[in-house]
Amino acid sequence: MRYTARFLSESDRERVHEASLRILAETGVRFHGERALALLADVGAQVDTEAGIARIPRSVVEAALATAPRSFILGARNPAHDYALPSPVTRYAIDGTAAFAIDFETGERRYGTRRDSEQALRVFGAADMGVMAWAPVTASDAPAGTRALHEFVGMVRASSRHGQHELHTREQVPYLAEALRVAGGGADAVRERHPWSLIYCPVAPLVHDGPMLDAYLDLGALDLPVMIMPMPVAGSTGPAGLFANVTLANAEALSAIVVYQLAHPGRPVIYSSATGSLDFRSGAFLGGTPEMAIMSAALVTMGRFYGLPATAAGCTSDAPGPGPQAVIEKLVTMLPPASAGADIVVGFGEIQGDQALVLEQILVDNELAHYVERLVEGIGEPADPDFVAEIAGVGPGGNFLASRVTRRAARSSEFLVPTLIGRHAYEAWRDLGSPSMYGQAREKVREILAGPFVDPIPDAVEAELARILAAADADLG
Amino acid sequence: MTDDLFAAMRQSVIDGDSAAAAELATRALAAGVDPLAAIDEGYVPGINHVGEQFRCGEMYLPDMMLAARAMQKGIGILEPEMLARSARRRVLGRVVIGTAKGDIHEIGKNLVAMMLTASGFEVHDLGVDVAPERFVEKVREVDANVVGVSALLTTTMIGQRAVIAALVEAGLRDRVKVIVGGAPVTRAWADEIGADGYGEDAVGAVTVTRALVGA
Numbered sequence: 243m244r245y246t247a248r249f250l251s252e253s254d255r256e257r258v259h260e261a262s263l264r265i266l267a268e269t270g271v272r273f274h275g276e277r278a279l280a281l282l283a284d285v286g287a288q289v290d291t292e293a294g295i296a297r298i299p300r301s302v303v304e305a306a307l308a309t310a311p312r313s314f315i316l317g318a319r320n321p322a323h324d325y326a327l328p329s330p331v332t333r334y335a336i337d338g339t340a341a342f343a344i345d346f347e348t349g350e351r352r353y354g355t356r357r358d359s360e361q362a363l364r365v366f367g368a369a370d371m372g373v374m375a376w377a378p379v380t381a382s383d384a385p386a387g388t389r390a391l392h393e394f395v396g397m398v399r400a401s402s403r404h405g406q407h408e409l410h411t412r413e414q415v416p417y418l419a420e421a422l423r424v425a426g427g428g429a430d431a432v433r434e435r436h437p438w439s440l441i442y443c444p445v446a447p448l449v450h451d452g453p454m455l456d457a458y459l460d461l462g463a464l465d466l467p468v469m470i471m472p473m474p475v476a477g478s479t480g481p482a483g484l485f486a487n488v489t490l491a492n493a494e495a496l497s498a499i500v501v502y503q504l505a506h507p508g509r510p511v512i513y514s515s516a517t518g519s520l521d522f523r524s525g526a527f528l529g530g531t532p533e534m535a536i537m538s539a540a541l542v543t544m545g546r547f548y549g550l551p552a553t554a555a556g557c558t559s560d561a562p563g564p565g566p567q568a569v570i571e572k573l574v575t576m577l578p579p580a581s582a583g584a585d586i587v588v589g590f591g592e593i594q595g596d597q598a599l600v601l602e603q604i605l606v607d608n609e610l611a612h613y614v615e616r617l618v619e620g621i622g623e624p625a626d627p628d629f630v631a632e633i634a635g636v637g638p639g640g641n642f643l644a645s646r647v648t649r650r651a652a653r654s655s656e657f658l659v660p661t662l663i664g665r666h667a668y669e670a671w672r673d674l675g676s677p678s679m680y681g682q683a684r685e686k687v688r689e690i691l692a693g694p695f696v697d698p699i700p701d702a703v704e705a706e707l708a709r710i711l712a713a714a715d716a717d718l719g
Numbered sequence: 720m721t722d723d724l725f726a727a728m729r730q731s732v733i734d735g736d737s738a739a740a741a742e743l744a745t746r747a748l749a750a751g752v753d754p755l756a757a758i759d760e761g762y763v764p765g766i767n768h769v770g771e772q773f774r775c776g777e778m779y780l781p782d783m784m785l786a787a788r789a790m791q792k793g794i795g796i797l798e799p800e801m802l803a804r805s806a807r808r809r810v811l812g813r814v815v816i817g818t819a820k821g822d823i824h825e826i827g828k829n830l831v832a833m834m835l836t837a838s839g840f841e842v843h844d845l846g847v848d849v850a851p852e853r854f855v856e857k858v859r860e861v862d863a864n865v866v867g868v869s870a871l872l873t874t875t876m877i878g879q880r881a882v883i884a885a886l887v888e889a890g891l892r893d894r895v896k897v898i899v900g901g902a903p904v905t906r907a908w909a910d911e912i913g914a915d916g917y918g919e920d921a922v923g924a925v926t927v928t929r930a931l932v933g934a
Contacts, residue, residue, distance in 0.1 A: 389873070
């Protein structure tokens with residue numbers, strides 16, 4: 243039985259929902275930009291245009307939740323990687339968009355480049371628990387005015403899985419739209435198959451970025467799904483209590499869902515979150531904590547409460563370098579959202595509070611994901627329905643080593659066989675050179691990067707994408 | 720009686736009680752107490768105590784923030800009388816701080832602003848999405864000697880360079896120390912753009928700023 247952990251009781255879910263509605267109706271939400279306030283005013287929200295604040299009544303929220311689709315497929319450039327939402331299992335995205343990469347050869351922390359993203363996505367392509375690509379690092383080697391475009395298109399090129407990224411301004415929209423039409427085989431194909439989506443993060447507490455929101459509304463013409471990821475940090479941008487911070491995140495998510503549904507009823511949206519807490523000594527953001535994990539899981543529960551596809555941040559770490567701290571924090575922040583039934587957990591490959599990409603960490607995280615998935619799969623139906631007879635046959639003091647059932651079990655998925663973690667007796671391990679999980683991952687990274695580019699895009703499409711980016715650089719860079 | 724008033728002012732800051740700090744400032748004015756004395760002998764000992772307790776791990780950031788806010792509230796009540804007397808507070812420095820143009824993230828900047836206030840600086844917070852010219856204007860207006868520019872995104876980080884360029888163009892660069900910070904900011908970036916200092920977190924930012932002004 244796949245186990246689902248409860249992080250919010252039924253009455254708590256109602257309390258979060260009702261408190262969120264109060265926040266939206268009484269405190270309101272600030273919307274920068276040109277379109278959202280007008281959309282909200284048209285449906286009866288109380289709008290203060292000077293302050294940029296809309297107070298959103300319950301009826302508007304309920305109407306939006308009614309039009310948001312309950313299920314859809316995240317398509318992929320390679321249809322073999324399509325991923326249906328909601329999902330009966332938990333799978334993962336690569337993390338992003340970090341400012342830094344830890345250089346694979348030198349270990350130096352430096353600003354990320356387009357090449358770093360390409361390499362990371364190639365490694366991610368070998369992570370069998372991965373279903374969604376993000377742009378892992380910012381393209382610091384691209385002009386600031388078109389950086390998001392370079393990141394998005396770079397992701398489209400380097401990964402044939404479902405890809406999700408962001409855009410920053412309306413001026414960037416025509417270039418992205420053209421690029422996705424070219425890569426996706428036309429506007430109709432992009433609308434039908436949803437091979438790419440957008441990640442949208444409100445600015446806590448209760449603020450929406452104008453240029454980004456306006457750009458995303460424009461991209462409704464291509465029906466790009468939007469993953470809505472509020473990020474309040476308990477103690478700084480969110481209240482310093484888990485229940486209260488979850489409620490704030492939920493309110494922010496609802497406010498975004500409202501605007502997207504008003505603009506394009508039926509546009510696919512994915513409920514998500516990426517909370518954290520304040521280090522009360524230094525003021526730093528903490529993402530690799532039990533508290534963050536619990537809030538992630540509670541917010542997955544809220545997404546399910548609304549009947550929406552539900553994802554969350556997890557597999558997060560504040561560790562300064564890859565190693566034991568990263569593993570502990572990532573495991574602690576993966577298990578709760580996975581056991582709450584998250585469709586996708588974001589994400590593999592980064593540490594230092596999602597600010598530094600480590601190539602081998604992608605594969606280590608994939609290994610951890612297997613462990614987590616095995617845990618939540620729980621105990622299934624007995625492989626041998628007649629196990630009582632088998633026990634009787636072995637009898638007191640016997641053993642099960644030579645049983646047919648045991649032989650089948652050695653090949654079944656009931657017992658996880660790790661890929662990077664070797665199981666050696668101590669001296670054998672020493673004789674092998676004391677291999678480590680990270681060491682094995684690094685060897686695998688080298689192998690992947692030395693191997694062929696998997697699922698490359700056709701040359702003609704590549705040429706078009708390059709032309710579009712060059713035009714964008716000339717106009718906006 | 721004045722000693723009791725000063726002791727109460729000190730305690731209001733330690734307790735982070737803005738309402739009490741404001742009420743005590745009003746009482747001090749009504750009693751004819753010199754506003755600078757009220758600050759130096761009332762609020763400042765309170766904030767210094769909180770700072771010491773923070774450094775030895777007995778108090779936390781929220782304690783500092785509440786204490787700073789209480790002190791600011793009290794000083795706000797005393798300010799008109801200070802202006803009337805042409806009195807100016809002794810501060811470690813006058814800081815103009817804001818988030819770079821195009822960036823609406825401000826929590827880190829808010830933390831630094833409050834910590835600097837708590838540490839004895841006079842802080843003028845310009846908010847978010849601040850154009851370089853506004854930094855220049857405010858530096859002139861308040862005779863600032865420190866400028867802090869925050870950015871959360873690599874795309875808005877370049878605004879930090881623009882602020883420094885604006886200060887150079889206005890002939891103010893030599894009068895101010897510039898400190899930069901934010902998630903994508905590094906010491907190397909700070910050096911590249913000609914900043915004087917860089918804070919990796921709020922506590923670090925205060926340490927660097929104090930060092931830059933020789934406090």
